[in-house]
Amino acid sequence: MLGPVILAASRSDKMRRFVSAAPGTKQVVARFIAGETVDQVIPVVRDAAAAGLEVTLDVVGEDITTTEQAAAARDAYLELIEHLKELELGARAEMSVKLSMFGLSLPLPTTLDQGSFGPAAAFPGGHDLALANVRPVVEAAAAIGTTVTLDAEDHTTLDAMFAIHEELRKDFPQTGCVIQAYLYRTEDDARRLAANGSRVRLVKGAYKEPASVAMQDKGEIDKAYVRILRILMEGSGYPMIGSHDPRLIAIGQELARSAGRKLDEYEFQMLYGIRSDEQVRLAAEGHRMRVYTAYGTDWYGYFMRRLAEKPANLLFFVRSLITKN
Numbered sequence: 001m002l003g004p005v006i007l008a009a010s011r012s013d014k015m016r017r018f019v020s021a022a023p024g025t026k027q028v029v030a031r032f033i034a035g036e037t038v039d040q041v042i043p044v045v046r047d048a049a050a051a052g053l054e055v056t057l058d059v060v061g062e063d064i065t066t067t068e069q070a071a072a073a074r075d076a077y078l079e080l081i082e083h084l085k086e087l088e089l090g091a092r093a094e095m096s097v098k099l100s101m102f103g104l105s106l107p108l109p110t111t112l113d114q115g116s117f118g119p120a121a122a123f124p125g126g127h128d129l130a131l132a133n134v135r136p137v138v139e140a141a142a143a144i145g146t147t148v149t150l151d152a153e154d155h156t157t158l159d160a161m162f163a164i165h166e167e168l169r170k171d172f173p174q175t176g177c178v179i180q181a182y183l184y185r186t187e188d189d190a191r192r193l194a195a196n197g198s199r200v201r202l203v204k205g206a207y208k209e210p211a212s213v214a215m216q217d218k219g220e221i222d223k224a225y226v227r228i229l230r231i232l233m234e235g236s237g238y239p240m241i242g243s244h245d246p247r248l249i250a251i252g253q254e255l256a257r258s259a260g261r262k263l264d265e266y267e268f269q270m271l272y273g274i275r276s277d278e279q280v281r282l283a284a285e286g287h288r289m290r291v292y293t294a295y296g297t298d299w300y301g302y303f304m305r306r307l308a309e310k311p312a313n314l315l316f317f318v319r320s321l322i323t324k325n
Contacts, residue, residue, distance in 0.1 A: 031273040032271065032272065032273045032274075032294065033060065033272075033294055033295060033296075034272055034293045034294065034295045035295045036295065036296060036297050037295070038076075038079055038080050038083050038295070039083075040295065041057065041080075041293065041295040042083050042087070044272075044293060044295075045057070045084070045087065045089070045093055045293070046087065048291055048293070049087070049089055049092060049093070051280055051283065052280070052283040052284065052289075053279060053280070053283050053289050053290070053291050054091075054092040054093065054094075054267070054288060054289065054290040054291070055092070055093050055094070055290060055291050055292075055293045056093075056094045056095060056096045056149060056269065056290055056291075056292050056293065057080060057084075057093065057094070057095050057096065057293050057294075057295070058095070058096045058097075058098075058151070058292065058293065058294040058295070059073065059076045059077060059080065059097075059101075059294075059295065059296045060294045060295065060296040060298050061073060061098075061101050061296060061298035063100065064100070064101060064103065064106070065106075066106075067103060067106060067129065069101075070101065070102050070103030070106065070129060070130075070133050071133065073101040073102055073133070074102060074133040074134070074136060074137060076296070077095060077097065077137045077140075078136065078137060078140055080095065081095075081137070081140045081141055081144060084144060084146070085144045089146075090144070090145035090146055091145060091146045091147065091174075092146075093146060094141070094146045094147050094148065094149060094176075094290075095137070095141060095146070095147075095148045095149070096148070096149045096150075096151050096178075096292065097134060097137065097148055097149070097150060097151060098151045098153055099130045099134065099150060099151075099153075099157065099160070099161055099164060100153055100157065102129070102130040102133040102134050103126060103129035103130045103133055104126045104127065104129070104130040104157060104160055104161075105126050105157075106126050106129055126160065127160050127163065127164065130160075130164060131164050131167060131168075134148070134150075134164065134168070135168065138168055138172050138175055139172070142172055142174075147172070147174040147175060147176065147199070148168075148172075148175055148176070149175070149176035149177065149178060149199065149201060149240075150164065150165050150168075150175070150176065150177045150178065151178050152177070152178040152179060152180050152203075152205075153207065154207045154208075154209065155183055155185075155207075155209055155213050155214070158183075158185075158189075161177065162177065162189070165177045165198075169196075169198070173197070174199060175199070176198065176199035176200065176201060176238075176240070177193070177198065177199075177200060177201070178200070178201045178202075178203060178242070179193070179200060179201070179202055179203075179228070180203055180204065180205035180206075180207075180214075181202060181203065181204050181205060181221055181224045181225040181228055182204055182205035182209065182214045182215045182216075182221045182224065183205065183209065183213060183214050183215075184213060184214065184215070185213070186224070186228055187224070187227060187228055187231065190202075190228045190231045190232055190235075191231055191235075193232075193235075193237060194231055194232050194234070194235020194236065194237050195235060195236065196236075196237065197235075197236045197237045197238075198237045198238070199237060199238040199240065200232055200237055200238070200239060200240060201240035201242045201269060202225065202228055202229055202232060202239065202240065202241060202242055202243075203242040203243070204221055204222075204225060204243070205221070222245075222247075222248070225243070225248060226248070226251055226255075229241065229248075229251070229252060229255055230255055233252075233255045233256055233258070233259040233261060233266065234259050238265065238266065238267075239252075239256075239266045239267075240266070240267050240268075240269050240290070241266065241267070241268045241269065242269045242270075242292075243268075243269075243270075244270050244271070244274055244275045244278070246278075249268065249278075249282075252266075252268070263286050263287055263288065264288060266288070267287070267288035267289065267290055268282055268287055268288070268289050268290070269289075269290045269291070269292055270289070270290075270291060270292065271291070271292045272291050272292060272293040272294065279291060
């Protein structure tokens with residue numbers, strides 16, 4: 001019941017100021033955010049690699065209002081790549097990007113019918129700006145032997161994201177994308193992406209979406225997740241299982257075996273700071289286990305979605321506030 005309320009709060013400037021100023025916030029944020037600067041996150045990447053884990057790095061931030069901010073987001077990722085180059089981890093350290101940070105909504109893309117997407121020309125302004133900003137990041141990532149995954153955001157951005165994904169894959173076929181199980185359209189998206197041989201991260205979904213486009217019942221979302229994961233496993237792409245749910249992890253392993261996939265033909269992904277012991281266990285069993293590691297100063301939206309996803313996270317936050325007070 002609290003999830004939708006927290007997600008709504010993630011868009012509130014008033015709540016942003018309140019949460020940022022709360023005495024216990026910094027302690028809890030540190031559980032989910034690996035640092036504020038690239039210098040702080042690089043030791044985290046080294047430690048993960050030493051533990052047999054892989055990472056995908058997210059410079060947090062979403063809502064921008066100027067082209068200068070979009071360019072700054074691009075430059076932050078280019079700086080990250082320069083640091084990753086020195087680690088020589090290759091594909092063990094990739095990046096996740098939100099195209100909204102790169103200017104996708106400056107101005108808003110043309111709205112298309114749900115479930116469809118078209119050529120670049122269908123998305124004036126924002127599409128061209130986001131593509132121009134993200135392409136150098138993808139090129140630089142490829143130069144050091146790694147890649148980029150385009151994160152999914154709310155449903156209104158997906159057609160534009162998929163169009164940019166297709167454009168990038170022409171030159172960089174390892175470019176990945178994210179799909180969300182709670183959206184009604186996602187099974188169709190999964191079939192197309194699986195047939196195209198795409199790298200695809202499947203998550204349940206963490207944005208507040210209307211009932212007209214997204215399932216609201218947790219049980220139905222879990223069933224959809226399994227159906228979609230089966231499509232990806234039986235396709236020709238590379239599935240990335242984004243879940244902390246023990247049952248879905250076990251189902252993912254079984255679906256991979258049924259599809260005849262080897263351990264290096266799919267991977268698990270979990271968030272930094274959540275189920276760390278399980279991450280190490282899966283890696284020790286020979287699975288590719290990638291940790292979604294966010295860092296940066298604009299952590300509020302990301303942090304609030306983590307609270308909304310699991311009541312225990314919210315309880316942890318409230319307890320820290322009480323303790324600090």
